[in-house]
Amino acid sequence: GAGVSQSPSNKVTEKGKDVELRCDPISGHTALYWYRQSLGQGLEFLIYFQGNSAPDKSGLPSDRFSAERTGGSVSTLTIQRTQQEDSAVYLCASSPQVNEQFFGPGTRLTVL
């Protein structure tokens, strides 16, 4: 079946602009995660959605970052007033249960 999909695959933007990154999880997966992968770094947790529960936003690095998940499926990560340090690969993962996470291909964001 189809895996996790993310769009766009690449995004180049100018400093100060807002960007939206989209994640389509695997159908039926109740949990959805966003991570950020910077050059030479591991994966950094950003936010976690589980069913209808309030999301765990503890990993968001600043209030410029927000995310929503509509209808328990598609999720959008929004970065406002982008900065150069936001340049990274943003990865989405979904899970049918706790722990086992399946990752999408990521969105490579470049802020000029």
Next chain:
Amino acid sequence: QQQVKQSPQSLIVQKGGISIINCAYENTAFDYFPWYQQFPGKGPALLIAIRPDVSEKKEGRFTISFNKSAKQFSLHIMDSQPGDSATYFCAASQRRGSTLGRLYFGRGTQLTVWP
């Protein structure tokens, strides 16, 4: 603070050799330890995972060894092949508590297998 520490940062192995990557953790509440494999331009793919009630898990050429008392776990790749060349990440999470399901990753090991 890095919750999971991974070494080495890079590893070069000859075809047919054994690749060994090590990880250590501090949080004793962690109870799930996966390894992910990532090829350039792709997202990480789950390779193998272990829970702390067993000391070893084997799937094909891949084996996780787990030492609960030392809070360490390692990935062994037997008969390493050029196609195994990738970046490997260890991770840890807990099934209960406020950080439910959140994966804490090591910084990764870039494995190169020479033919």
